[in-house]
Amino acid sequence: MSANIRAQSAKVCFAVVEQGRSLAEEVPLKAAKLEGKDKGLLQELCYGVLRHLPELENDVRQFLAKPLKGKQRVCHFLILVGIYQLKYTRIPDHAALNETVASTAKLKSGHLKNLVNGVLRNFQRQHQNSDKEEKAEVSTNSLPEPVYYNHPSWFIKLVKAAYPEQWSTILTANMQRPPMWLRANVSQQSSDEYQQQLAKLDINVAAIEPNTHAVKLDQAIEVNKLPNFSAGAASVQDAAAQQSARLLDCQPGDHVLDCCAAPGGKTCHLIEQTPEVASVTALDVDERRLARVQENLERIGLAAKLQCGDATKPESWWDGTLYDRILLDAPCSATGVIRRHPDIKWLRKADDIAALAQLQAQILRKMWSLLKPGGTLLYATCSVLPQENSQQIAQFLASQNDAQLVDLPEYQGNIGWQILPGEQDMDGFYYAKLVKSAG
Numbered sequence: 001m002s003a004n005i006r007a008q009s010a011k012v013c014f015a016v017v018e019q020g021r022s023l024a025e026e027v028p029l030k031a032a033k034l035e036g037k038d039k040g041l042l043q044e045l046c047y048g049v050l051r052h053l054p055e056l057e058n059d060v061r062q063f064l065a066k067p068l069k070g071k072q073r074v075c076h077f078l079i080l081v082g083i084y085q086l087k088y089t090r091i092p093d094h095a096a097l098n099e100t101v102a103s104t105a106k107l108k109s110g111h112l113k114n115l116v117n118g119v120l121r122n123f124q125r126q127h128q129n130s131d132k133e134e135k136a137e138v139s140t141n142s143l144p145e146p147v148y149y150n151h152p153s154w155f156i157k158l159v160k161a162a163y164p165e166q167w168s169t170i171l172t173a174n175m176q177r178p179p180m181w182l183r184a185n186v187s188q189q190s191s192d193e194y195q196q197q198l199a200k201l202d203i204n205v206a207a208i209e210p211n212t213h214a215v216k217l218d219q220a221i222e223v224n225k226l227p228n229f230s231a232g233a234a235s236v237q238d239a240a241a242q243q244s245a246r247l248l249d250c251q252p253g254d255h256v257l258d259c260c261a262a263p264g265g266k267t268c269h270l271i272e273q274t275p276e277v278a279s280v281t282a283l284d285v286d287e288r289r290l291a292r293v294q295e296n297l298e299r300i301g302l303a304a305k306l307q308c309g310d311a312t313k314p315e316s317w318w319d320g321t322l323y324d325r326i327l328l329d330a331p332c333s334a335t336g337v338i339r340r341h342p343d344i345k346w347l348r349k350a351d352d353i354a355a356l357a358q359l360q361a362q363i364l365r366k367m368w369s370l371l372k373p374g375g376t377l378l379y380a381t382c383s384v385l386p387q388e389n390s391q392q393i394a395q396f397l398a399s400q401n402d403a404q405l406v407d408l409p410e411y412q413g414n415i416g417w418q419i420l421p422g423e424q425d426m427d428g429f430y431y432a433k434l435v436k437s438a439g
Contacts, residue, residue: 004034005038005045006081006099006100006102007106008034008042009030009042009045009046009049009077009078010075010077010103010107011074011107012026013049013050013077013081014074014076014077016046016050016343016347017050017077022341023046023050023343024341026046027043027046045081045084045085047342048084048089049081049084050346051175051342052150053080053342053346055147056084056087057147060076060079062123063118063122064119068112072112075109078116079116081100081103082097082101082123086120086124086127093124100116149172150345151171152348155345156171158353159384162384163384166420169422170420170422173421174338177339178427179206179216179217179220180216180217180236181217181237181238181242182215182216182217183234183235183236183237183269184233184234186272187271187272188233191208191214192213194215197227197233198215200227201227203217203218203221204218204219209424211246212239212243212245214238214242223236232301235296238337238427238429239427240419240426240427241266241427243431244266244327244378245269245270245273247431248270248327248433249376250274250277250324250325251325253276253277254274254277254278255278255279255322255323256270256277256279256281256326256327257280257283257325257367257370258280258281259311259328259329259330260284260311260329260330261284261329262282262286262290262293263292264294265296267296267304268297268302270327271303272300272302281304281307282304282305282307283308283309284308285308286308290308311363311366311367312359312362314369314370322370322375324372324376325375325376325377326375326376327377328364328367328377330380331359331360331363332360332381332382332383333352333356333388334348335382336383336427336429337382353385356388357387360392364379368400373436373437375436376433376434376435376436377434377436379393379432379433381430382427382430383428384421389416389430390415390416393405397434402436402437403434403436404434404436404437405433405434406433406434410431416432
């Protein structure tokens with residue numbers, strides 16, 4: 001079974017890098033064939049390899065004379081899985097080596113067994129013999145930046161331009177393992193009361209986000225071990241994403257639209273916080289993703305209108321009722337959540353950013369037309385790139401005479417609130433709160 005885990009990990013990494021699939025899709029497919037701790041190891045290996053991909057590729061190049069291609073290509077990723085184990089896990093070297101080499105048979109590539117064994121053993125010897133002080137002195141002077149920081153060069157360039165003093169901090173934060181943040185369902189109990197329930201089960205709380213009372217656990221655990229999780233007492237949601245319900249500030253009697261709502265965490269949060277709203281419509285273009293919204297609503301015991309539709313074409317689904325509040329969680333590069341989804345670094349391309357910014361502008365204009373005079377629209381992304389965030393809002397304000405940017409303490413003189421990855425251990429996120437003139 002252990003060899004099978006390495007083989008499945010190699011298949012996942014191959015699917016992401018070579019075929020453009022996402023970790024969120026591929027890992028559960030492969031994990032369904034595994035049990036217990038094996039699922040955790042699969043995730044550790046897949047996420048670890050994609051987090052450190054350029055560095056691992058650089059390691060392989062030193063020991064592989066010719067790159068593996070065609071049907072042999074999946075074994076290239078098996079070698080990466082092996083090197084990752086040797087460098088970053090507590091798995092004993094002999095176990096990592098033996099199980100990884102044995103995986104060649106699982107991949108129907110037994111003829112490459114000696115090659116995989118040779119590369120991994122050569123790396124192991126070099127790794128063991130490396131001087132620790134020399135390792136500590138490795139810097140950007142000796143390694144190309146994409147290898148040293150484990151990010152694509154196009155992204156490093158954009159982050160440097162946007163954050164000349166913070167760029168390396170952002171890239172470093174993206175490499176950290178994300179914490180587990182919880183949202184207590186305040187329609188059932190307060191955050192303080194839920195923390196007491198956690199304490200009774202010896203689940204340690206590491207921090208509380210002051211604005212939302214989001215709860216950060218000392219270490220991640222399985223959700224079924226959380227008190228009353230199946231009854232909707234709490235949800236897993238990063239503290240940055242939890243700011244949306246607070247900032248939108250729905251009022252009793254409001255008609256609310258959550259645009260691009262899937263998987264529904266924010267939809268549920270809006271209703272939990274203000275159950276007296278008149279209606280909440282969760283809009284998404286993907287029927288399958290809307291099913292996830294329904295699952296979340298049902299677990300918590302909430303109800304919302306689910307609407308499958310294209311946000312750029314509201315005429316095809318809108319019933320003509322203007323909304324008091326709109327949450328526009330716009331499609332974006334997701335460059336603020338790389339620590340949670342390291343595959344974003346390899347799935348996104350430089351050309352995507354301009355196309356996404358154009359789509360965001362189109363959706364923003366359409367959603368604005370559905371907002372009541374005097375109504376509030378909260379623009380949100382999980383991106384760190386100004387093209388999708390502050391620049392997007394600045395252009396909208398310049399072209400829309402009836403739009404006003406609400407000044408919030410979090411803005412600190414900026415156009416909107418840019419949360420950078422790792423700030424208060426939150427994900428990277430952006431918010432801008434806009435109000436439509438009543439006249």
